[in-house]
Amino acid sequence: MKRFALKTYGCQMNVYDADTLRTALLRSGWEESDDDSAAVVIYTGCSIRDKAEHKIWSDLGRHAETWKRSGRPVVAVTGCIAQNIGKDILGRFPWVRVVSGPRSIGLLPDALAQALTGGECIDLRDRDASAYHAIGVPPVERENRWKAHVTIAHGCDNFCTYCIVPYVRGRFLSRAPREILDEIRQLVATGVREITLLGQNVNSYGADFSDGYRFSALLRDAASIAGVDRLRFVTSHPKDFTADICDAMDDCATICPSINLPIQSGSDRILALMNRSYTLERYTATIEMIRDRFPDAGVTSDLIVGFPGETEVDFNASVDALRRFRFDLVHTAAYSPRSGTVAATMDGQLPEEEKNRRLNYVNDLQRGIALEINKSLVGKRFSILLDGFAPRGEDTLQGRTDTDKVVLLRGGRGEDLGRFALVEISEADHWCLHGSLIRFLD
Numbered sequence: 001m002k003r004f005a006l007k008t009y010g011c012q013m014n015v016y017d018a019d020t021l022r023t024a025l026l027r028s029g030w031e032e033s034d035d036d037s038a039a040v041v042i043y044t045g046c047s048i049r050d051k052a053e054h055k056i057w058s059d060l061g062r063h064a065e066t067w068k069r070s071g072r073p074v075v076a077v078t079g080c081i082a083q084n085i086g087k088d089i090l091g092r093f094p095w096v097r098v099v100s101g102p103r104s105i106g107l108l109p110d111a112l113a114q115a116l117t118g119g120e121c122i123d124l125r126d127r128d129a130s131a132y133h134a135i136g137v138p139p140v141e142r143e144n145r146w147k148a149h150v151t152i153a154h155g156c157d158n159f160c161t162y163c164i165v166p167y168v169r170g171r172f173l174s175r176a177p178r179e180i181l182d183e184i185r186q187l188v189a190t191g192v193r194e195i196t197l198l199g200q201n202v203n204s205y206g207a208d209f210s211d212g213y214r215f216s217a218l219l220r221d222a223a224s225i226a227g228v229d230r231l232r233f234v235t236s237h238p239k240d241f242t243a244d245i246c247d248a249m250d251d252c253a254t255i256c257p258s259i260n261l262p263i264q265s266g267s268d269r270i271l272a273l274m275n276r277s278y279t280l281e282r283y284t285a286t287i288e289m290i291r292d293r294f295p296d297a298g299v300t301s302d303l304i305v306g307f308p309g310e311t312e313v314d315f316n317a318s319v320d321a322l323r324r325f326r327f328d329l330v331h332t333a334a335y336s337p338r339s340g341t342v343a344a345t346m347d348g349q350l351p352e353e354e355k356n357r358r359l360n361y362v363n364d365l366q367r368g369i370a371l372e373i374n375k376s377l378v379g380k381r382f383s384i385l386l387d388g389f390a391p392r393g394e395d396t397l398q399g400r401t402d403t404d405k406v407v408l409l410r411g412g413r414g415e416d417l418g419r420f421a422l423v424e425i426s427e428a429d430h431w432c433l434h435g436s437l438i439r440f441l442d
């Protein structure tokens with residue numbers, strides 16, 4: 001029996017890729033194991049920020065002496081992290097036997113089997129940014145039995161100046177609707193109740209088709225599949241979020257009123273430097289459209305502070321935007337230069353201390369806003385899908401509202417996972433709600 005260990009660091013896109021690879025390997029007779037008994041250890045990770053890269057460097061460094069000396073296990077580094085730093089990894093750890101880019105995932109099962117038989121390092125870094133080698137299996141071997149992500153498009157052509165994705169994940173390519181819908185059906189057949197459609201910019205899904213089939217059509221088709229109790233989507237791009245998406249949400253009860261719309265900056269000058277292709281005015285119009293149609297929708301955002309050249313005036317525009325839009329949650333980050341991107345070479349790079357000061361300020365502000373919003377929900381009732389144990393507390397289950405609020409439920413039992421529960425909110429933190437069970441809904 002060939003054994004593999006899979007170590008995944010990073011975003012949902014990498015988790016999805018890792019789950020499809022796991023499924024493909026298990027289906028072709030491999031067995032999953034821990035590092036010690038694995039014949040092959042596979043790393044996959046996200047290169048959008050440098051955190052995952054640091055983890056992989058440090059893990060390889062920690063094992064280097066033993067793995068090099070014993071000649072086992074076979075080590076593979078895959079995904080966008082390998083596309084970005086695979087060459088450097090091979091330079092420092094020549095005993096790594098496989099490197100593979102995200103668009104070559106379909107070639108991996110054969111490459112891993114071949115690497116077990118010895119021979120030269122197999123270098124499958126993507127050389128054609130438009131080609132894609134599909135792996136052709138649904139990600140049914142996952143950690144969470146009730147929720148699954150489904151990638152609907154690969155790559156990105158937007159070239160935001162701070163972002164490495166277009167360089168490591170290649171050109172935008174929509175998956176065929178039939179393929180996506182079949183995958184959802186297969187996931188539902190294994191007990192999945194909540195599907196999240198995944199892409200760097202889901203709103204531009206279908207822009208590369210000639211038949212006019214667009215994201216809103218995919219939403220409608222996915223929502224109509226029997227057994228899909230909840231349908232979500234991430235990430236939206238403000239320049240491409242159109243009214244037909246709201247129409248689909250309005251018409252299909254299973255599409256959750258929960259939208260992540262990254263603002264990134266409240267300053268038009270910085271948005272232009274970021275190449276985001278929208279202004280604050282346009283962003284405002286989109287948020288107003290969403291909130292007019294869905295007043296109770298959960299709206300989250302992403303914000304970068306300390307982008308090159310960001311003045312105090314620009315920063316204050318972002319602060320004002322947070323106060324004005326009152327998002328439920330904001331993924332904040334201090335700008336960090338990624339080698340190869342346009343912004344990394346821009347003038348006006350800010351010192352780390354200043355970026356951290358700005359980050360701390362917006363985090364404090366946003367924590368307060370989120371807490372106020374969450375406190376206003378105390379006493380209200382929500383349906384949640386119980387999808388796991390809370391990070392701390394074995395007797396506490398967690399689930400999410402359709403608006404994507406985390407709710408912790410004390411006294412839950414493992415056998416209730418995967419069920420919908422009606423809960424009443426009793427307390428609120430800035431990052432979660434606490435609820436008590438009214439009754440199960442199924």
Ligand code: SF4
Pocket residue numbers: 156157158159160163164165166200201237
């Ligand atoms: S839309 Fe911009 S930030 Fe998002 S993946 Fe594409 S280039 Fe990166």
